[in-house]
Amino acid sequence: MNKTQSDRQHAHIASYYAAMQRPRALLGSLAGKVEAQVTIVGGGLAGLTAALELARRGHSVILLEAERIGWGASGRSGGFVSPGFAENIGAIERRVGAATAKQLHALSVRGVDYVENTIIAAGRSDIIGGRGWLHVSRSAKTGKLRAWRDQMVHAYGADMVFLEGGPLQSILKTDRYRAAVADQMPFHIDPLAYAELLLQLCLENGVCVFEGTRVNDIGRNGAAFVLNTRLGQVLSPNVVVATSAYGGPVRQIERSILPVATYVVASSPGGGRLADVIGYRGCIADQRRAGDYYRLVEDEKGLRLLWGGRITTRRSEPAQLAHMLLKDIRDVYPQLDGLSIEYSWSGLMGYARHKMPVIGEISSGLFALTGFGGHGLNTTAAGALVIADALNGDRSALELFGSYRAVWGGGALGRFATQLEYERLRLIDAIDEL
Ligand SMILES: Cc1cc2nc3c(=O)[nH]c(=O)nc-3n(C[C@H](O)[C@H](O)[C@H](O)COP(=O)(O)OP(=O)(O)OC[C@H]3O[C@@H](n4cnc5c(N)ncnc54)[C@H](O)[C@@H]3O)c2cc1C
Structure with a gap:
């Protein structure tokens, strides 16, 4: 060959x-x-x-x-770099106890720092696309989100604020989300x-x-x-x-x-329309299990929406992947009707x-x-x-x-x-x- x-x-x-x-x-x-x-x-x-x-x-x-x-x-x-593990912190505490959970969490923060420091030390800050993470909730029952935020702030030293109503809707122009927690530490990269x-x-x-x-x-x-x-x-x-x-x-x-599959699409450049609807340049993900995760990315052609979601243990890629995720996008942002998808792909995550x-x-x-x-x-x-x-x-x-x-x-x-x-x-x- x-x-x-x-x-x-x-x-x-x-x-x-x-x-x-x-x-x-x-x-x-x-x-x-x-x-x-x-x-x-x-x-x-x-x-x-x-x-x-x-x-x-x-x-x-x-x-x-x-x-x-x-x-x-x-x-x-999706390119989101944030502290923590795939397992949630409550389950980790229950399994290994609060003290070990804290040590494990500190290691996960060390991982975030490592990625950022490696990129910066190499003079490649162009790899970083935006900062912060909005954890949005589609449920009106916001007690769990508030409790999680309180735990992360008080027990793990996170820098997180709770948002709802007007302040949230002025950032993301959708009535799908009832509340959010903004976390300052994460950032997103071209992986x-x-x-x-x-x-x-x-x-x-x-x-x-x-x-x-x-x-x-x-x-x-x-x-x-x-x-x-x-x-x-x-x-x-x-x-x-x-x-x-x-x-x-x-x-x-x-x-x-x-092996668990998940899907991602990237839109065609959507210019000002995207920025009007999504007024946040960090990571955005909803709190549902395997909910939507998305961010705005920018290249020489302009702003695009990079949107991921869904998980499945089936390995074959759905024929209508782009169409499926476009439906998810319109469900949250009906204003983006007409947005077209230029790239769609899937990947396998390994879960124990x-x-x-x-x-x-x-x-x-x-x-x-x-x-x-x-x-x-x-x-x-x-x-x-x-x-x-x-x-x-x-x-x-x-x-x-x-x-x-x-x-x-x-x-x-x-x-x-x-x-x-x-x-x-x-x-x-x-x-x-x-
Ligand atoms: C679509 C998608 C979105 C995701 N989004 C995020 C996100 O936003 N934030 C986040 O933190 N995580 C995210 N993840 C998870 C994250 O990407 C993975 O956890 C991480 O990249 C795993 O890295 P890895 O090196 O363990 O595995 P991989 O990157 O899968 O690498 C394994 C490599 O091993 C090679 N290989 C396999 N068998 C052999 C062999 N016999 N000999 C030699 N080579 C072999 C493969 O070719 C492959 O390149 C996402 C995953 C997917 C699929």
Whole structure:
């Protein structure tokens, strides 16, 4: 296969982010035998950050990516960077206790800071699109939202304000939302541009990166792991598996992850009309389970609406994806009737049953760094730092994830049960809105 064919075979899906990228030739795939102190499998944000931080700590690192860097969820996401995990803070407290929950939350904030500092230190503030997050509620029962805001402010030091009525409607021109909490810390980014920045930093720090290189299996040869690819082999005493929902080579890790799909569209440039209706440049997401999440993005053609929503455990993309999300947009903003969609795509998030990341040593030298669910932009960074510290001899943060191990996700039955639960929760949300 020549270089152009292999570029095409491992191309990104046709997302807005991919269209905004300057094309880059695929890095070479692995051929022959190589060795490294640490091998990372998977070139999403988790794998890239782990590779970079291990290289910065002096390890020799190889990163193997089946497609191309950022090809998975990392290069397709909504781009919201915020503290916390896919699991809500109440459930974390109940499982691990308030003290450990605080330590875990602090790690998640460390992840947010890491992303921002990395972007700023590289002089790439163009990757950041806007700041702040409006958590909007479609229900008139605002007690839960207020209680959550109070808890985050008083127990976790968040900077959040409660909004309703006129002040809220002057920002978002819709009568769908009854209340909101504005959080100051989050921001949004072009996630694919960020993945490319991490790649550049990895290469500058001596990481050997191979694209178009799927790891088919991992065996043992004495103290070293042997990773087999189509044309090559890596020998390494330490392996970090960061393959999320896209199928990894270690059965125990793969079986613990439930792939859940979600969808995103980007509109054609909508000019002043969009800015009149949506007067907020940060992240906006409604509080329903798998509700809408959206933001305004700007490129040389003007302002666009980037809108995500819905989740499903079905892997096939709906034929009418753009039409489906356009209906969701019009449901909130009927004034945007006539807006057209230029890009639509889907992506898979990897969820463990406990909805927390799976970060741990599965067997001596073999680490899992996966299961970030729909909240991976900060937690992949936080998790990667935890793994890098652990491989450097400091396991204190790794131990915080001891209650969240790689447990079987239930296979097809697990997917079915999750879909049922999602439909049940959507029904409760719909009733709440009445
Ligand atoms: C549409 C969408 C919207 C989202 N929005 C947000 C958001 O706004 N904010 C947020 O915080 N999170 C969001 N998320 C979640 C977030 O994107 C993920 O949690 C995060 O990117 C996961 O990163 P990762 O590196 O673990 O996995 P991925 O980015 O999926 O990377 C895994 C990589 O492993 C590679 N791979 C798999 N198997 C092999 C193998 N055998 N050999 C070599 N390579 C292999 C894949 O090709 C892939 O590139 C969203 C996710 C999706 C899909």
